[in-house]
Amino acid sequence: MELKINRPTKGVELCLDLEKRSQWETLEARRTELAKDPTIDQRLSGGPVTEVAREITQLEKEMAAATVTFTLTALSHREWSRFKTEHPPRKGDKGDEALGFNEETIFDAVIPVSIVSVAGPDGEPVEWAPEKWAPLADEMTTGQYGDFKRAAFGLNLGEAAARLPKSLGASLVMARSDES
Structure with a gap:
């Protein structure tokens, strides 16, 4: 295997x-x-x-x-470590120090290489290249950009993404159906 x-x-x-x-x-x-x-x-x-x-x-x-869907993927641990090294925490910034990287700059670098596909409203693929990210991101609201930051952060640092998910709700339904 x-x-x-x-x-x-x-x-x-x-x-x-x-x-x-x-x-x-x-x-x-x-x-x-x-x-x-x-x-x-x-x-x-x-x-x-x-x-x-x-x-x-x-x-x-x-x-x-008028809505498109970007699919982001987690980076390998080596790629993520490289970005952390390239974007060290700002001196005196408690948030950066807790995270271990410069929160202000790292996502500008991580997000474009994390995007694996873009789909239009109809689900059809939209042509995409990482160099299209910066001009698009510059036009986004803080909330829109935040959605991408949270996705990239969760994919790369979220503990849940690394563990096998277990649905308590599905398990309860199946337990009841097995009883019948």
Whole structure:
């Protein structure tokens, strides 16, 4: 038997049209408001709640159509160690010292080489090269970039990624089904 490791991967969704997000939040707040209004019969279809819900679902479809999914993979321990060496902790930065690397710079280097594929909204592959990362990342919000940082961090340092997962819920279901 040949031993070969398939490192863990994680998908990160990136919506390219977040302008619609504020419209969605406004409509969702309006829907919540209407749902609490005692003067509106919530059982009726076609009323104001239904109309706002229709607008929300349309916006969600538009946002989904503008969303791509990046698949990142964990680096080998040697690759990760090399990046840690190249991005040492900043002197006096307690966070960096606890992590063992410069949190401000390491992910700019790690993320592009961790991306193994990009899929469009339709699931079809999108042509990708690591050099496309920096200009794209420069346009991201802090929240969007944070999604990528958390994925890369979890893949490379998350203990759970290195252990065999065990679903307590699935085990309980199977135990019950075995009893019958």
